[in-house]
Amino acid sequence: MQLQKSHLQELNTSPHHARDYNHLADRLTARGVAVEALISDLAAFQVAIPSWALGAGGTRFGRFSFHGEPGSLEQKIEDVGLLHALTQTAGAISLHIPWDTPTDYAAVRELAAAHGLVFDAINSNTFQDQPDATLSYKHGSLSSTDEGVRQQAIAHNLEVIDIGEKLGSTSLTVWLADGTTFPGQRNFQRSLLQTEDSLKQIYAGLPTDWKLFIEYKPYEPNFYSTVIQDWGTSFLLANACGERAYTLVDLGHHLPNSNIEQIVSTLMLKGKLGGFHFNDSKYGDDDLTVGSIKPYALFLIFNELVYGMRNNPQNPPLAWMIDASHNIKDPLEDLIQSLEAIQIAYAKALLVDQDRLAAAQHDHDIVECQEVLQDAFRTDVRPLVQRARLSRGGALHPLQAYRTLGVRDRLIQERGRFTVATGL
């Protein structure tokens, strides 16, 4: 199923949008905001959708299927194409190998291009045993005490790079489940040294125009220690690998109340923030809809990201991705909500008056500092986000359009009720 722009045009009539937009644009212009430039920034901001987020996720207790899930790589690309047609913000797809190994590369590239999509970072998987595997990752992969297991995991990552090259990806994301569940289970230093050595071997196989993203996570699936537990460990491993290795920050991969905006700021200052995974959480790696629980934290993070994008030329452009799991919502509706939340947080961060903030910081005017941030945060920026979307031919109200067009019903008609998407 593919949505044409003409499908959306007739839904895009609203007596309110022009009025709301003009009112806001006038107010912002009077304050010295370059509104047209802000709209261009919003329209250019594209977020990758991971192939594993298009079906129902699950917990260790159960999985409740959605009907009409994409059962093949081609159908996953079509789903992201639908999201992109509606939101004009999801112009990339991130694949996970072996779940998404293509059989016909030319056809897959052609299909993605027809939907206006590029292939973002490609992801390896050494946290599960594959049916044809000779050795098990039960006790770790890149950190394993078993040289054979390590070599199998390294070879898998190199194969993933090969697949990515054929699709036009230019980055590899490595997330490891390696760690321990009980004290004393492994020697911390040996695990870290073996992981570093393995990552260096993968880095040596990276094409010269590629980047390596090293993701971290404090716990789960292991509950006592994770080898790459935090941004500091990722940062030192990235430095050990070389210039084209970077830290990847996933919002959910922190212990409660971590100051993620400060982590982002430090990494960008050092030119080492490579990628960013969006989601939201209350307790841990909950993988909930972006902005559904802590929208102010998301705004503060975006404020640092915007500052870094403007002031840190040493940091390359970031790979943006949603990394969420949809257990009780229609995955496509959930992703539309996430994309909207990302655009809203970005728009608000773009509105922060950086000169006024710097002056207040210099004068130790703490009250004014808070006023500057909250003035931006409390602005209803939705007309700006809508205008950016309309400028690219997207839907004024993507969620409403999704429902009015009966997209899920049409997908069920096409695919049946009981297809199951591979993923988490």
Ligand SMILES: [Mn+2]
């Ligand atoms: Mn992630």
